[in-house]
Amino acid sequence: MSRTRGSLLTGLLWTAPWWLGFLLWLALPLGLSLYISFCDYPLLRPPVFVGAKNYTDLAADPLFARVIANTFLYALLAIPLGTVVAVLLAILLNQPVRGQSIYRACIFVPTIVPLVAVAVVWMWLLNPEFGLVNSALALVGLPGPLWLESPRWAMLALVFVSLWLVGSPVVIYLAGLQDIPLTLYEAARIDGASPLRQFWHVTLPGLSPVILFNVIIGVIASWQVFALPYVMWRTQRGPGNSVYFYTMYLYDNAFQFLKMGYASAMAWVQFLIILALTGLVFRLSRRHVHYRGS
Amino acid sequence: MNLRAALLLTLLGLPAVLLLAFGPRGAHDVPADRVVLRYWEKWTGVESVPMERIVERFNRTVGADEGIWVEYIAVSNVEKRTLIATAGGDPPDIAGLFDKIIPQFADQGALLPLDQLAVEHEIDLAGLRPIWLEICRYDGRLYALPSTPYTxxxxxxxxxxxxxxxxxxxxxxxxxxxxxxxxxxxxxxxxxxxxxxxxxxxxxxxxxxxxxxxxxxxxxxxxxxxxxxxxxxxxxxxxxxxxxxxxxxxxxxxxxxxxxxxxxxxxxxxxxxxxxxxxxxxxxxxxxxxxxxxxxxxxxxxxxxxxxxxxxxASSDVFVIPRGARHPREALRFLRYLMRQDVLEELCRLQCKVSPFREPRPDFFAGHPNPDIAVFEQMADSPHAFGYPxxxxxxxxxxxxxxxxxxxxxxxxxxxxxxxxxxxxxxxxxxxxxxxxxxxxxxx
CATH class of the missing domain: 3.40.190.10 (Periplasmic binding protein-like II)
Incomplete structure (x- = not known):
């Protein structure tokens, strides 16, 4: 008994840095934020319990509905587009050509540029009169839109800019591609499969666990989008609130309006949405993701 | 540990130890027997230079006499940081905020009311234009002092x-x-x-x-x-x-x-x-x-x-003393120095703002970088001047x-x-x- 107990104590002692940190910096703040979500809490006064009022207010808040719709739309546009572009780029970068590592670096380097710098550069590139994007469109006779100032185009502009940061998933896809056994391609070739069929029947299934991983990361990231729209639009919401996202509204409620209770309720709703979406993605992926070990 | 590993560790560790011992120090050397006053301000770059100069002069003169050392800290998002620091019980002694934030902070009890304290510390408010005091009030009480006002x-x-x-x-x-x-x-x-x-x-x-x-x-x-x-x-x-x-x-x-x-x-x-x-x-x-x-x-x-x-x-940047500040008495001594007409007008002139005083000194206009500053001054006298709601x-x-x-x-x-x-x-x-x-x- 004493030996078992001693082992337990020793184990607890040696793992104390982790579980103490977990309790203090994760479990306690989580619990407090859950409690605060049922309170009025303006930060400098003690919280006052109001029951589920913050949650019922959220249900009736038109701006809350708007930021949810905006965030869903962004996710629906950015994740599929980002996935297609990243997979295609990874396949290109996987080809044995001269200067391969230079091309790979070119794709990855933009992801290490600070987001604020990226935002400022793209504000210029998308300027309707002086920007390079509209100048390029003018060369082929197309009238460039008001990218950042039109409610119709602002969201597309942001999705377009988000592709600039596609380097990280490309690196992961690249690793995934190199993990697909060459024997599968050889077998496909012997069976007479064209390159397109090889891509469809070998590459995509082989890459499917990596795609699933990147889609889940993309879902989580899209529900946390903040810095780019915050910097790129002077009103920090875009024309007609068209690029006002969930995390931005949460931040405004917490630190601009000092409604910590309301913001905490938003944070818990966000957590549940991300959890539900991740669960949905896992469920939908069951028939389409192929694990080599299974 | 073999010799090679020990040598490598020494080579890597030695510079760190030397840097710790003889490397640059982040803080100024504060003279002994001084109370250190933390002053958070939003101004950086060109805007912060005049105030840094004033702080340095205060530390050398009045601060030396009264045993106060002001530490000027340029802070981005100063209102949010001040708010969080105040909520955490460790606010700065003085903060430089925007006037529009005063009602929000005052209503949360985050600021010290200054009406009585200003009188006690002989801060002369009578010489200020009424509009600049008006925008520093909330619910009839004075919660801030104007630093660099503007119309x-x-x-x-x-x-x-x-x-x-x-x-x-x-x-x-x-x-x-x-x-x-x-x-x-x-x-x-x-x-x-x-x-x-x-x-x-x-x-x-x-x-x-x-x-x-x-x-x-x-x-x-x-x-x-x-x-x-x-x-x-x-x-x-x-x-x-x-x-x-x-x-x-x-x-x-x-x-x-x-x-x-x-x-x-x-x-x-x-x-x-x-x-x-x-x-x-x-x-x-x-x-x-x-x-x-x-x-x-x-x-x-x-x-x-x-x-x-x-x-x-009409609007203004303002000085406030957050509730819970450790050295409110010293903060008020420093504010008294800042609110001297020669000091505050120097700051306003160098920041290209108007003077908060009813009768600006002639040298305020003479050395002002804005040739039309008198127009902005006159505007502040309008009976229909208004600030933020x-x-x-x-x-x-x-x-x-x-x-x-x-x-x-x-x-x-x-x-x-x-x-x-x-x-x-x-x-x-x-x-x-x-x-x-x-x-x-x-x-x-």
Whole structure:
């Protein structure tokens, strides 16, 4: 008994840095934020319990509905587009050509540029009169839109800019591609499969666990989008609130309006949405993701 | 550990140990027996230089006599950091905030009231212009002291006035005259695109104070209980904005406004002489001197709906003592030094702002970088000068007002409907805040 107990104590002692940190910096703040979500809490006064009022207010808040719709739309546009572009780029970068590592670096380097710098550069590139994007469109006779100032185009502009940061998933896809056994391609070739069929029947299934991983990361990231729209639009919401996202509204409620209770309720709703979406993605992926070990 | 590993560890570790022992130190050496006063301020770069100089002089003179050492710390997002530090029980001793934040902070009990403390520490408030004290009050109590105040006026391009057949010595005094100027100052190319604009209320093109326009139609927005957008005067302002947009062409205006770039530089449309008139503060002359020194411009009060009433927007950066500050007595000693006319006017002059005093010293005008500073000074004397609405929930209301202006500018809704919708949202925001306040009072 004493030996078992001693082992337990020793184990607890040696793992104390982790579980103490977990309790203090994760479990306690989580619990407090859950409690605060049922309170009025303006930060400098003690919280006052109001029951589920913050949650019922959220249900009736038109701006809350708007930021949810905006965030869903962004996710629906950015994740599929980002996935297609990243997979295609990874396949290109996987080809044995001269200067391969230079091309790979070119794709990855933009992801290490600070987001604020990226935002400022793209504000210029998308300027309707002086920007390079509209100048390029003018060369082929197309009238460039008001990218950042039109409610119709602002969201597309942001999705377009988000592709600039596609380097990280490309690196992961690249690793995934190199993990697909060459024997599968050889077998496909012997069976007479064209390159397109090889891509469809070998590459995509082989890459499917990596795609699933990147889609889940993309879902989580899209529900946390903040810095780019915050910097790129002077009103920090875009024309007609068209690029006002969930995390931005949460931040405004917490630190601009000092409604910590309301913001905490938003944070818990966000957590549940991300959890539900991740669960949905896992469920939908069951028939389409192929694990080599299974 | 073998010899190679030990050698490697020593080589890596030695520089770190040497840096720790002899490397640069982050903090100044504070003389013994001084109370260290933490002063957080939002100014950085060029703006912080004058205050750093003043702090250094204080530490060398008055601070040495009174045993106080002020540590100037430039802080970004100073209001949020001050708020969080105050909530955490470790605020700075003095913070430099914006006046618009005073009601919100004061209503949360985050600031020390200064009426009595100022008297006790012989800070002379009688010499200040009333408007600057007014904007530092909330609910009848003084919570801040003005640091660098400013009024906002109409900058206009005299050359473009002449080219449009307007008299540059007679800037418009009424909204009607102003509209005529805008019409004549707006130019288009053969395709109808605007190449030069008279004026715009767009937040994207130097229209920073998007809530302010009804005030030039003599509206009274906040009465202490309700923010009134649905009065005839406030509605007239939004009708005016919508009518001018219709007249000049919304798509053309949006395209022109979308080209605005950085304010400090030649992307500033006023400096580039693409925008003929702009609603801005006295600091604008610094940018003009730096980027467009040849610009021929004038400054006047922004027109009001009638020539008799001179509505002027006045605002200020302010000093506050957060509640829970460790050294309030020393903070007040430092504030007394800062509020000396020679010290504060030096700061205001170097930051290109107006003087907060009723009678500025002659050298304030002589060395001021803005040649039109007297115009801004006179504006502060207007009996109809106004500051931000003294409402604790203004931050949230202000976002709705931005949305309202965007709706009117873009024509998303007719101005009447847009105002009605925003009035409902603003009422809800105010109501919710008032309910919260009642619940807090009722709580044990």
């Amino acid at each position: 906002i006026g109409l900058y206009y391009n005299r050359r473009l006035f002449r080219e449009a057949g307007l008299d540059p010595d007679q800037p418009p005094r009424t909204i009607a005259a102003f509209d005529e100027c805008v019409r004549r100052l707006t130019r288009r190319d053969d395709g109808g695109a605007i190449t030069q604009l008279g004026f715009t209320t767009s937040p994207g093109m130097l229209g920073w104070w998007h809530w302010v326009w009804p005030m030039f139609f003599d509206a009274q927005l906040w009465d202490g209980q309700r923010y009134r957008l649905d009065t005839p005067r406030a509605r007239a302002a939004y009708d005016w904005i919508a009518a001018r947009r219709d007249e000049l062409g919304r798509p053309q205006l949006l395209r022109f406004e979308a080209t605005a770039g950085a304010i400090e530089g030649m992307q500033n449309p006023f400096l580039a002489e693409r925008l003929a008139m702009v609603f801005q503060g006295p600091w604008m002359s610094n940018w003009i001197a730096s980027y467009a020194p040849e610009l021929d411009y004038g400054v006047a009060p922004f027109p009001s709906v009638t020539a008799e009433r001179r509505n002027v927007f 003294a409402m604790p929930m203004f931050a949230e209301v202000n976002t709705e007002l931005l949305h309202l202006l965007e709706n009117v500018i873009r024509g998303t809704l007719p101005p009447g409907q847009a105002v009605t919708a925003s009035q409902q949202h603003v009422d809800a925001i105010v109501q919710r805040y008032q309910d919260m306040a009642r619940r807090r009072e009722a709580a044990p």
